[in-house]
Amino acid sequence: MKVLLVDDEKELVSTLAERLSLRDIEADWVTTGDAAIKSVELKAYDVVVLDVKMPKISGIELKKKLEEKNPDLKYIFITGHGSEDDFITASSETGAEYYLVKPVNIDELIRKMKEILLNPDKRDSFQFKKE
Amino acid sequence: MTLFERLKPKFWDYQDIAAGPYKHLFNFRRIWNLAVVLVSLVALIPLVSITLIDYGVTRHSVESEVLLRTSRLVSNTWRTVSFFLAQRRSALDFVVRDNSYNSLRDPVRLSVILETLKQGFGGFVDLGVIDSTGLQRTYAGPYKLEGIDYCCQGWFKDVADKGVNVSEVFMGFRRTPHIVISVKHDLPNGSFYVLRATIDTDRFNELLADLEVSGQGDSFLINKDGILQTPSRDFGKVLDKIPLPVPDFSPKTRVYEESFPDNKKLVIGYAYIHDTPFILLIVKQKDELMKPWQKTRLQLIGFLIASMTIIIVVVLSVATYLVNRILLADQKRIMTLHEVEYSNKMASIGRLAAGVAHEINNPLAVINEKVGLIKDLFTIKDEFKENRKLIELVDSALSSVDRCGTITKRLLNFARHLDVKIQTVNLEEVIRDVLGFLSKEAEYRSITVSVNVPADIPRFDSDRGKLQQIFLNIVNNAFTAVKDGGKVDITAKREGANLISVTFTDDGCGIPESDLERVFEPFFSTKTRHGGTGLGLSITYSLVQELGGSIGVQSEVGKGSSFIVAIPLKMEKKEK
Numbered sequence: 001m002k003v004l005l006v007d008d009e010k011e012l013v014s015t016l017a018e019r020l021s022l023r024d025i026e027a028d029w030v031t032t033g034d035a036a037i038k039s040v041e042l043k044a045y046d047v048v049v050l051d052v053k054m055p056k057i058s059g060i061e062l063k064k065k066l067e068e069k070n071p072d073l074k075y076i077f078i079t080g081h082g083s084e085d086d087f088i089t090a091s092s093e094t095g096a097e098y099y100l101v102k103p104v105n106i107d108e109l110i111r112k113m114k115e116i117l118l119n120p121d122k123r124d125s126f127q128f129k130k131e
Numbered sequence: 132m133t134l135f136e137r138l139k140p141k142f143w144d145y146q147d148i149a150a151g152p153y154k155h156l157f158n159f160r161r162i163w164n165l166a167v168v169l170v171s172l173v174a175l176i177p178l179v180s181i182t183l184i185d186y187g188v189t190r191h192s193v194e195s196e197v198l199l200r201t202s203r204l205v206s207n208t209w210r211t212v213s214f215f216l217a218q219r220r221s222a223l224d225f226v227v228r229d230n231s232y233n234s235l236r237d238p239v240r241l242s243v244i245l246e247t248l249k250q251g252f253g254g255f256v257d258l259g260v261i262d263s264t265g266l267q268r269t270y271a272g273p274y275k276l277e278g279i280d281y282c283c284q285g286w287f288k289d290v291a292d293k294g295v296n297v298s299e300v301f302m303g304f305r306r307t308p309h310i311v312i313s314v315k316h317d318l319p320n321g322s323f324y325v326l327r328a329t330i331d332t333d334r335f336n337e338l339l340a341d342l343e344v345s346g347q348g349d350s351f352l353i354n355k356d357g358i359l360q361t362p363s364r365d366f367g368k369v370l371d372k373i374p375l376p377v378p379d380f381s382p383k384t385r386v387y388e389e390s391f392p393d394n395k396k397l398v399i400g401y402a403y404i405h406d407t408p409f410i411l412l413i414v415k416q417k418d419e420l421m422k423p424w425q426k427t428r429l430q431l432i433g434f435l436i437a438s439m440t441i442i443i444v445v446v447l448s449v450a451t452y453l454v455n456r457i458l459l460a461d462q463k464r465i466m467t468l469h470e471v472e473y474s475n476k477m478a479s480i481g482r483l484a485a486g487v488a489h490e491i492n493n494p495l496a497v498i499n500e501k502v503g504l505i506k507d508l509f510t511i512k513d514e515f516k517e518n519r520k521l522i523e524l525v526d527s528a529l530s531s532v533d534r535c536g537t538i539t540k541r542l543l544n545f546a547r548h549l550d551v552k553i554q555t556v557n558l559e560e561v562i563r564d565v566l567g568f569l570s571k572e573a574e575y576r577s578i579t580v581s582v583n584v585p586a587d588i589p590r591f592d593s594d595r596g597k598l599q600q601i602f603l604n605i606v607n608n609a610f611t612a613v614k615d616g617g618k619v620d621i622t623a624k625r626e627g628a629n630l631i632s633v634t635f636t637d638d639g640c641g642i643p644e645s646d647l648e649r650v651f652e653p654f655f656s657t658k659t660r661h662g663g664t665g666l667g668l669s670i671t672y673s674l675v676q677e678l679g680g681s682i683g684v685q686s687e688v689g690k691g692s693s694f695i696v697a698i699p700l701k702m703e704k705k706e707k
Binding site: 023 | 499
């Protein structure tokens with residue numbers, strides 16, 4: 001499984017990537033939208049983990065651009081704002097499947113990544129309510 | 132409770148202690164006083180003035196009527212008495228013209244004439260013929276008066292001068308009251324004689340006695356010296372002097388008022404009877420005459436009192452109603468200002484909470500990942516695997532991060548739900564969220580909070596933010612009411628198909644029965660001295676109504692209170 005982590009918080013994504021690597025998951029990280037687009041152009045990822053709110057470009061807009069590059073990509077949104085409205089909007093407008101609130105539990109993240117790859121049609125629009 | 136306490140309007144003792152920065156615009160008691168005084172004056176002054184004017188006019192009119200009626204009676208009686216005397220004088224005139232002196236000297240002839248006069252006119256007692264020397268030559272009548280000399284009597288001199296005389300009532304030779312009418316007739320030889328007739332005073336008295344005089348009136352004749360010529364009911368018998376002053380001469384009938392020594396007011400009408408010594412007097416008691424006026428006066432006073440009472444009652448009622456409405460409107464204004472302030476405050480708290488949570492969440496996430504990585508390194512690499520102490524420390528750090536995460540999520544959740552929106556909510560979740568904010572206080576004060584939400588309570592559409600505020604306000608109040616170690620029970624129940632009720636029961640101090648009806652009123656507070664605004668339950672009431680529900684309270688002093696909130700399961704979704 002190849003994962004691309006996108007978040008403007010470098011310390012967060014780099015550490016998260018390292019932790020995923022320790023669990024034998026190939027994880028790259030970038031801190032800007034442009035870098036994410038370039039990475040997707042260069043490499044075929046399975047899952048992109050996106051921060052909802054980033055400077056210059058939001059996670060939702062970035063998702064739309066990444067879909068143009070690779071329509072098969074799956075997305076998991078993470079946010080420090082924890083707004084379910086944001087996710088509902090994102091979900092209805094862009095088809096975002098999964099949603100996690102910072103601080104992220106790595107086991108939950110891995111579980112969701114596996115789930116999304118095994119059941120590509122499933123969406124967890126209710127899962128945030130169980131936080 | 133006194134009558135005044137019962138009737139006392141709401142604004143009477145109103146003090147806006149809890150109004151805070153939004154003071155009332157009015158002094159309600161002053162407005163009420165001003166309204167009552169001004170409206171009363173405007174209404175009562177014309178009423179009293181018109182009544183007084185009407186009182187005066189009516190009284191004057193009744194008095195005028197009394198005087199007029201008395202005047203008419205005097206005039207009519209005067210005519211009767213004048214006619215009586217004139218008729219007899221004319222009869223004597225006719226006798227002297229129709230008979231010669233010699234025939235009148237015949238006693239038989241004189242007796243025949245007397246009988247004729249008695250039958251024709253009545254009232255004649257006797258007739259006498261007196262020569263120019265004053266000697267009575269012939270006499271017809273019941274007394275033996277022939278040969279009496281009248282030359283020195285006043286009436287004889289008067290008739291010799293004027294040709295006719297009507298005497299006052301006097302005793303004379305016969306020692307009984309009588310009136311004499313004398314007529315002089317000149318003879319061809321330059322001498323004269325006088326025909327003298329005595330008139331029966333009883334017949335004369337009957338003329339006045341037959342009169343019906345209203346007002347316990349009295350009618351009689353006096354002479355110019357005030358000596359009674361006919362008997363009077365109130366002032367004495369014939370030839371007594373009356374205690375009233377003799378009225379001044381007037382060619383016409385006159386009426387005037389006179390106060391009698393015992394403070395009785397008298398209405399006196401009089402008329403001088405021409406060519407006689409008589410003055411006709413009719414005396415009436417004014418109090419008796421004014422009796423119809425007393426009744427009218429009572430009706431007027433009754434009308435005035437009734438009108439004034441009605442006006443005052445209406446003025447008081449209307450002023451009280453209007454000032455109460457002003458109070459309500461002003462309370463509503465202040466309430467709205469407070470609600471706006473409350474909403475702004477809550478929105479600020481929400482923004483602050485969201486900002487803080489968001490700002491904390493990112494570094495927290497970094498800490499989480501860093502500590503997670505440390506744990507990963509410890510658990511995945513063999514060299515630290517057995518060091519339990521290190522693993523526990525890392526787990527403790529992760530647990531703290533997790534707790535911080537829960538707090539920031541709760542803050543975000545709270546902030547998010549301040550916006551007005553209807554969504555599907557889980558009642559137990561909302562209650563737990565609210566209790567989350569108060570869990571520390573409950574812990575410190577050892578307050579036991581139990582929540583019982585049965586499984587048959589479904590998720591339902593409502594405004595989560597409002598529900599949170601409602602529950603938070605009620606639980607906050609319950610926490611204030613209970614002592615340390617107290618108990619708060621929250622029980623939900625399905626009430627029919629479209630309603631659920633949530634009951635918050637505490638074992639606190641309770642609410643007095645007299646305050647129960649007012650707990651939801653704005654600014655009603657028993658905690659004003661301790662910083663209460665009196666708005667908490669009022670705002671809660673408004674919020675429940677906005678959700679389409681209702682709120683009630685049951686309480687017993689010393690045992691605790693129960694607030695029951697009923698919420699509809701279906702609610703119309705509104706636009707933001």
